[in-house]
Amino acid sequence: MDRRMKCFFSLFIFLFVCRAHGFTLVSSRLKFPVTEVTVNVAGNSCSNNGITTDHLLDLAEQAVDEFWNQVPTSKMKLKRGAVLTSIDVSSDTLSLAMVKVSGNSILVGCSGNTTTFDSASTLGVGNIAQLSSGAIIGALLINDALVGGSNRVASMPDSELRPVVAHEIGHALGIGHSGDPIALMYYAVGAKVQEKLSQDDYDAISYLYPHPSPGGCGSISSKDVPPTFFVATLCLGLLLPFMLISISTGSKRVFVR
Amino acid sequence: MNLAVRRDRPIPLRTKKLNKFAKTNIFFLLLIFPIIGHAIVSIGGYVPFGPATQKEADGKRNTTTYHPMLGLNGIIPIMNAHLFMPEGGAVFHRNQFDEVSKKTLFLLLDFGYVCNQEFVLRYGLGSFLTKIGGDGGLIAMPNGSSTLNFAKPDHTSTSYNTTIDFGLDYGINKNYSLKLEGFIFSLLNSQSRKLSYALTFNYYLD
Numbered sequence: 001m002d003r004r005m006k007c008f009f010s011l012f013i014f015l016f017v018c019r020a021h022g023f024t025l026v027s028s029r030l031k032f033p034v035t036e037v038t039v040n041v042a043g044n045s046c047s048n049n050g051i052t053t054d055h056l057l058d059l060a061e062q063a064v065d066e067f068w069n070q071v072p073t074s075k076m077k078l079k080r081g082a083v084l085t086s087i088d089v090s091s092d093t094l095s096l097a098m099v100k101v102s103g104n105s106i107l108v109g110c111s112g113n114t115t116t117f118d119s120a121s122t123l124g125v126g127n128i129a130q131l132s133s134g135a136i137i138g139a140l141l142i143n144d145a146l147v148g149g150s151n152r153v154a155s156m157p158d159s160e161l162r163p164v165v166a167h168e169i170g171h172a173l174g175i176g177h178s179g180d181p182i183a184l185m186y187y188a189v190g191a192k193v194q195e196k197l198s199q200d201d202y203d204a205i206s207y208l209y210p211h212p213s214p215g216g217c218g219s220i221s222s223k224d225v226p227p228t229f230f231v232a233t234l235c236l237g238l239l240l241p242f243m244l245i246s247i248s249t250g251s252k253r254v255f256v257r
Numbered sequence: 258m259n260l261a262v263r264r265d266r267p268i269p270l271r272t273k274k275l276n277k278f279a280k281t282n283i284f285f286l287l288l289i290f291p292i293i294g295h296a297i298v299s300i301g302g303y304v305p306f307g308p309a310t311q312k313e314a315d316g317k318r319n320t321t322t323y324h325p326m327l328g329l330n331g332i333i334p335i336m337n338a339h340l341f342m343p344e345g346g347a348v349f350h351r352n353q354f355d356e357v358s359k360k361t362l363f364l365l366l367d368f369g370y371v372c373n374q375e376f377v378l379r380y381g382l383g384s385f386l387t388k389i390g391g392d393g394g395l396i397a398m399p400n401g402s403s404t405l406n407f408a409k410p411d412h413t414s415t416s417y418n419t420t421i422d423f424g425l426d427y428g429i430n431k432n433y434s435l436k437l438e439g440f441i442f443s444l445l446n447s448q449s450r451k452l453s454y455a456l457t458f459n460y461y462l463d
Contacts, residue, residue: 022356024396024407065448070309072442072449073387073416122401176407177398179356182311187399193316196309203359207389210416 022179023204030128031174031208032136034104035075039064039169042097042109043085046144049153051110051161053083056142059158060108063166067184068173071202076173076209081105094125094141103135106172108165110144117145120152123189126168138172140165163194175204297330299436301457303348303361306442309451324350324361326455332369340369342379356396356409362386367422375428383420383440388413418442426459434459 041057051059057080064078089097089109093116101107111117116125126140142165143153153161163184170185178185183198302323312319328346335341348361367381393411397404424438436457443449 024356024398024409027395027406027408029408029411069448070451072306072446072451073418074449119402177400177405179398182314187401190314192314194311195316196311196318198312199305199310199319202306202310203357203389206387206416207357207410207414210387210389210414211418213417 023183023185023200023207024176024178025204025208026128026171026174026176028128028130029174030130030136032076032104032128032138035209036077036079037138037173038081038105039078040081040087040101040105040107041083042087042089042100042107043083044088044090044109046110046142047090048112048144048146048151049110049142051142051153056108056110057081057083059161059165060169062158063162063169066162067166067197067201068169068205070197071205073202073206073211074209075211076205078106078169089141090144092141094127094139095129097141098127098129098137098139099131101137101139103131103133103137106138106140106169108140108169109142111141112145113141114145114147116141117143117147120147120150123153123156123164124168126171128172128174138169138174140168140172142168160189164189166194170201170204173205174208175201178204296462297332297434297459298462299326299328299330299344299346299457299459301326301436301455303453303455305348305361305453306451307454323456324348326361326457328363328457330459335368338371340371340377342367342369342377342381357389357391359390360388362388365422367424369426377426377428379422379424379426379436379438381422383422385416385418385420385440385442387416387418389416390414420444420453432461434461 039060041053041060043053045053046056061080068076068078084107087100087107087109089100089107089111091113092109092111093113097107097109097111116122120143122143124140124142126138128136128138130136143151145151156164167184175185177187178198178200180186180198180200182192183200184194185201185204303326304319304321304323307320308318310319311317312322326346326348328344330342330344333341333343344363344365344367346363348363350359350361363383363385365381365383367379367383370378372378389410390413391410394409395406396409398407420440420442421444422438422440424436426434426436428434436459437454438457439452439454442451442453
C-alpha cells in the first residue's frame with residue numbers, strides 16, 4: 001500500500017466519532033401489527049388542567065405530525081382520530097383505560113387518578129398492551145390530578161405539552177426510555193427545548209416499524225429475505241446498456257483532472 | 258486520467274462481516290467496476306437527516322455531526338460530457354452504548370455531467386438500507402422517581418429507502434477529489450421528506 005493510501009485510510013479511522021445512542025423498548029416488546037394507527041381522545045373533560053377534548057385531539061395530532069410522522073426510515077403513520085364521547089377515563093389507571101381502547105388505535109385521555117399521578121412531576125403515562133382478543137392497543141393518560149392543590153400541566157404552554165404527549169405516544173407505540181438526554185424518549189423533560197426528534201428517536205421507531213423494501217418484500221427483520229434479487233436486477237438492467245455503449249465507443253479521456 | 262480498462266488489480270475489500278445482501282452487492286460491484294472504468298475509494302462523513310434532528314437541549318439542530326462512511330465508485334463515460342457514476346458503500350454509525358448497533362449500506366446510481374476540468378455535477382437515484390439491531394436483554398432505566406426494566410433490541414431490523422441524489426464533485430488533482438452530495442428521502446411525502454448529506458474525500462485507484 002503506498003503512502004497516499006495509508007494517509008487516506010488513516011483519515012478514515014480519524015473520522016470515527018462517538019455519539020450517545022441507546023433507545024429501548026417496552027419490556028413486553030409489543031408493537032402494532034399495522035403501519036397506520038389512529039389516535040383517539042377520550043370524551044371526558046380535563047377539569048383540573050383545563051385542556052378541552054378538542055384541544056387534546058389537536059395536541060395529539062400536532063405531536064404525531066411534528067415528531068413521529070417525520071421519520072422517513074419508518075413506515076408507521078399515525079393519523080388523527082376523533083373524540084370518543086362514550087369513553088370516560090377521568091379516574092382510571094392506565095391499565096383500566098387500556099381495556100376501553102379498540103384494536104390498532106391509541107387512546108389519549110386525562111385522568112385524575114392519584115395512584116397513577118401521585119406526584120405533580122409526573123406529567124403523563126403511556127403504554128402498549130395486547131387485549132385478550134389478541135388486538136394490540138396503546139393508551140396514554142395526561143395528569144389531571146390535583147397534587148397539593150395544583151396541577152403542573154395546567155401551567156404548561158402547548159409548546160411544552162406537545163413533546164409530553166409525543167413522548168407518551170412513543171410508549172404507546174412500544175418504545176421505551178432512551179439513554180440519550182436529548183432524545184424525546186429520555187425519561188425527564190428538565191429545561192430541554194424539544195423541537196425535533198433526536199437520531200436515537202429516529203432509530204427507535206425505525207427499528208420497530210421499518211420502512212419496507214420497494215420491491216414489496218415488506219421485510220421487517222433479518223429473518224425475512226432481503227430484496228437482493230430486486231436490487232441486483234435493477235443494477236444489472238441499468239448498467240448493461242452503459243457497458244455496451246462504453247465498449248462500443250472505446251475508452252475516451254473524458255474525465256480529466 | 259486514463260480510462261483504460263484495468264483487469265490486473267483486484268480491489269481489496271473485506272466483506273467477512275457483512276451480511277449476505279451486502280456481500281452479493283459488493284461482489285457484483287467488484288466484478289463490474291474494474292472492467293468498465295475508474296475505481297475510486299471514497300471516505301468521509303455522512304449526516305443522516307441533519308437539520309431535522311435535534312442534538313442539543315436548547316433545540317439546536319444536528320447539522321454537522323457526521324458518521325464515517327466508506328464507498329467504492331465507478332466512472333463510466335456515456336457520451337460527450339455525461340458519465341454514469343455508480344457507487345456502493347457503508348456508513349459506520351458509532352454508538353456510545355452497547356445496546357444498539359446501526360449500519361447503513363447504500364447503492365447510488367448517479368449520473369454525472371462534466372462542467373469543466375474541476376467540477377462534475379452528480380444526480381441520480383439511490384437505495385439506502387438502514388440496519389438497526391441489538392443483542393437483547395433487559396436494562397433498568399430511570400422512570401419518574403424510580404427505575405423500570407426496558408427491553409433492548411434483540412434482532413436486526415432493516416429499513417429500505419429510495420433517494421434522489423444530487424451533488425458536486427471537485428477535482429483537487431489527478432488523484433484526489435472532494436465530493437458533496439445530498440440525498441432526499443421520501444420525496445413524495447411532505448411530512449417525512451428529509452435531507453441527508455455527505456462530504457467525502459475520493460482517491461482514484463488507477
